[in-house]
Amino acid sequence: GHHVSSQHVRIRRRELQCRFDIEKFTPAFLSIYESLVPVDEEIVKQKQLLLSLRKLVNKEWPNAQLHLYGSCANSFGVSKSDVDICLAIDDTNMSKSEILLKLADLLQADKLENVQALTHARVPIVKMMDPVTGIACDICINNLLAVVNTKLLRDYAQIDERLRQLAFIVKHWAKSRGVNETYKGTLSSYAYVLMCIHFLQQRTPAILPCLQELEATCVVTIDGTTCAYFDQVDRLRNFGVQNNESVARLLWGFFQYWAYYHDYANDVISVRTGRLISKQMKDWTRRIGNDRHLICIEDPFETSHDLGRVVDKYSIRILREEFERAADILQYDPNPSVTLFEPY
Ligand code: ATP
Ligand code: MG
Structure with a gap:
């Protein structure tokens, strides 16, 4: 049967809200981004x-x-x-x-x-x-799979500059709030970047394409895993122009999504398909060994690999509270570009 939790009620309430002045924070977030980029x-x-x-x-x-x-x-x-x-x-x-x-x-x-x-x-x-x-x-x-997934991320970054802006700010937030530490059960930088890519694939109109669904122009096989995707990204430079959302709005949407919309019980985010897929389909519904699948992020190439597997029942609470805190700051705080990064 379909289960309607109190969380869904909360989702409905939030859905009606959209911060009308969110755009005015874009310059402040962009200057944080600029300060983080290496010279x-x-x-x-x-x-x-x-x-x-x-x-x-x-x-x-x-x-x-x-x-x-x-x-x-x-x-x-x-x-x-x-x-x-x-x-x-x-x-x-x-x-x-x-x-x-x-x-x-x-x-x-x-x-x-x-x-x-x-x-x-x-x-x-x-x-x-x-x-x-x-x-x-x-x-x-x-570790050649890491070399190839590095190239995939770099190629996505060349399609639309909003990906780098969003991901730098998300990584900076995660480091400031202590939720970028896999040994403590929170997520790797790699996982956060995949979350950002997936989020931009999901916007309407989409800001990023799904490179693994396009005709493969780059194919390598590493330890039996075939990695194939469209890597002529200079041909995709105009992909996201129909969508004019700014980095402040995207940040707001990103944290809203992870705080109030993502279905943690059933969904897996998948950059490989550009969509959400079900835990059921991946057989990620049971705990096996240390893999608990409390937040599911499919590796784009090693598809049996859940980057959320480091998250346990304690750290998932911390993570979700941090997503809610960030979403609420972007919703209500008069100074979100400062408050968001306050040390925990
Ligand atoms: P930081 O700025 O925090 O150092 P980083 O991009 O170097 O970020 P790490 O999480 O340290 O991120 O990972 C380094 C690289 O190792 C990633 O870019 C990725 O290629 C690879 N990697 C990390 N974790 C995984 C993983 N769980 N599965 C596959 N590859 C991974
Ligand atoms: Mg590193």
């Missing part, structure tokens, strides 16, 4: 570091490749982010741990600082700091 000098330093690491690594492994991934390459990185690098290597004689330990030796010998091999982490990495540029860096091995 060119920083990007240059990251490239320098990558080049010097390539030299070092190729001396030992001539066929190995280094790829930037994560926020330094997906265009959603704020100033002074750590740099994430993936070492793609095809050495059948060495285990992943052996490669990491060898890499750590090479880095140490090359005078990089705080070199640490974390061979037992969920994603094993070598951490280090480059004293020349001051950049902190994590290097993982053969």
Whole structure:
């Protein structure tokens, strides 16, 4: 049967409201966005570091490749982010741990600082700091799916600048409010960016297309997973022009959605399809091991992978209270571009 909860009643009440003066906060949110975007000098330093690491690594492994991934390459990185690098290597004689330990030796010998091999982490990495540029860096091995999902995010960002504006502000909010910490059961930056992409795919008229539903112009298979999507995004630059919503209105809508509209019991957000899909369809209705599926965000390529799986019954409450707080601030607060980011 269909279940009408008190939450639905609340949804109806909110639906009637729309803050008529929301647009006037766009300049303030845009200036926060501008202050978070890294300056060119920083990007240059990251490239320098990558080049010097390539030299070092190729001396030992001539066929190995280094790829930037994560926020330094997906265009959603704020100033002074750590740099994430993936070492793609095809050495059948060495285990992943052996490669990491060898890499750590090479880095140490090359005078990089705080070199640490974390061979037992969920994603094993070598951490280090480059004293020349001051950049902190994590290097993982053969995590090529992350390199491809990095490219997908970067390609989406090129279609409409409102995606970067929205996602930078959402990430800044999440960091300020302590809800961007997967080890504490809240969501990763990657998950928040997917939530923003999905939200913009869902606007009417849509601000973003669904790249995986269009003709595939980029196809790679990694560990048996085929990643295919339309990546000629310069042909989609005008996609969202029918929709003239500003970043303040989109932020308001984003938090309204996660506070009062999203059906946590039944729905999965899916950037892959550009739609909501049902938990039932994915068989995400039961708890299996540690996967509780209390907020469901489908990975665009590893489709069995729920990015909300880190969320538990305690942290879901915190998360939803934060969504409600943010929605209410955007609805009623006289100074939302300040109050939204107040430390918790
Ligand atoms: P931040 O600015 O917070 O460092 P980030 O974009 O680097 O943001 P992370 O959450 O640190 O985000 O993730 C780094 C990269 O690792 C992501 O861009 C993504 O490519 C990959 N990644 C992270 N978490 C997952 C995951 N659960 N499944 C698949 N890939 C992931
Ligand atoms: Mg990162």
